[in-house]
Amino acid sequence: MGFFADNNLNVELVRFDGGVKCFNALINQQVDFATSSETVVMFNSFKRTDFSVIASFVESDNDVKLLSLTPEKYRQLNNIANTRIGIVKGSASEFFLDTLLIMYNKTHLPIDRVYLTSDQLIPALLNDRVDIISAWEPLGYMLSEHMSQAADIINSRGLYHLSFNLIGLKHTSVDEKHKLALLKAISDATVYTHKHPKHAQKIISQVLNITPSQIEYSWADYTFRLSLSNALFSNIQTQSQWAIDNQLVPVENRVDFRQVFDRKLLETFNNKEAGW
Structure with missing residues (x-):
């Protein structure tokens, strides 16, 4: 312009x-x-x-999200216990997950943190290496291209800016x-x-x-x-x-x-x- x-x-x-x-x-x-x-x-x-x-x-305030191919399975956050969650270590991805767990008092839940690079998150989810990913846009959009429903597990708007x-x-x-x-x-x-x-x-x-x-x-x-x-x-x-x-x-x-x-x-x- x-x-x-x-x-x-x-x-x-x-x-x-x-x-x-x-x-x-x-x-x-x-x-x-x-x-x-x-x-x-x-x-x-x-x-x-x-x-x-x-x-x-x-x-x-809605850029980072928890995403899954079966989001309805984890609407109740207690259900993320014993899941494999793909995370980019030391990034907004990991900070967001920790903030979410603290906010909902779920820090005691056992989860398997699978550390990946950002470009490995969606392939890991699609290939069943992880159950959930903590990811920023446009990964949510890219995942929606593979699904008939929204991939968001929980409405996290406003939780992280x-x-x-x-x-x-x-x-x-x-x-x-x-x-x-x-x-x-x-x-x-x-x-x-x-x-x-x-x-x-x-x-x-x-x-x-x-x-x-x-x-x-x-x-x-x-x-x-x-x-x-x-x-x-x-x-x-x-x-x-x-x-x-x-x-x-x-x-x-x-x-x-x-x-x-x-x-x-x-x-x-x-x-x-x-x-x-």
Whole structure:
């Protein structure tokens, strides 16, 4: 739609498969900015604080789900006892499962955690290596293509909030003027998305080379807005305690996550937009 050019930016979109690879590209200075989930931010904050979360631009409270080929069998969560659950270790997949078990007081249930990569989850389910998977979209959509019913085991909307965030290095050659212009371009795109959702879906479908039905499947689950909310900060803190409790990170490296939130830039942008 030309929003970058309208804000005097010449932007190249460099695609990587997942937030971990995006983050690594940023650290290796292959890119000036990257996008990732808050989980990637949390884990990397234990290793380094030379990067900043500039803004969150999309959120979803229904992105990660428990999925099964026989979901009706597990509607009562007690029935997941002694099942094999496919999980991506140390990720939103595992955090979501643990949160669900705590929320419903089911942490005592014996389950067999089968650790897999994200691209192994659906094949493992289809080949009867696991009974359930804890997975994020678009895996729910992909599984629905093999079934005549929804694959969700339980309505988990609101249990876990996933955010997609713009991150950058603290010491960079990109000045504040261009960072503000980047936020303005994203803001313009967000406004357009709200005003013209069908056309936005069409553009996304074409750019990502995926079917319109896949976009429509989860579109209502996403909230498009620029923010750096206290909820995001609290979410990262909660995830960090979970990572410490499960010995996924070194406890001696515990950090103050305020070090990786650049609230000043977004506040400057918002004040400028408001004409203050």
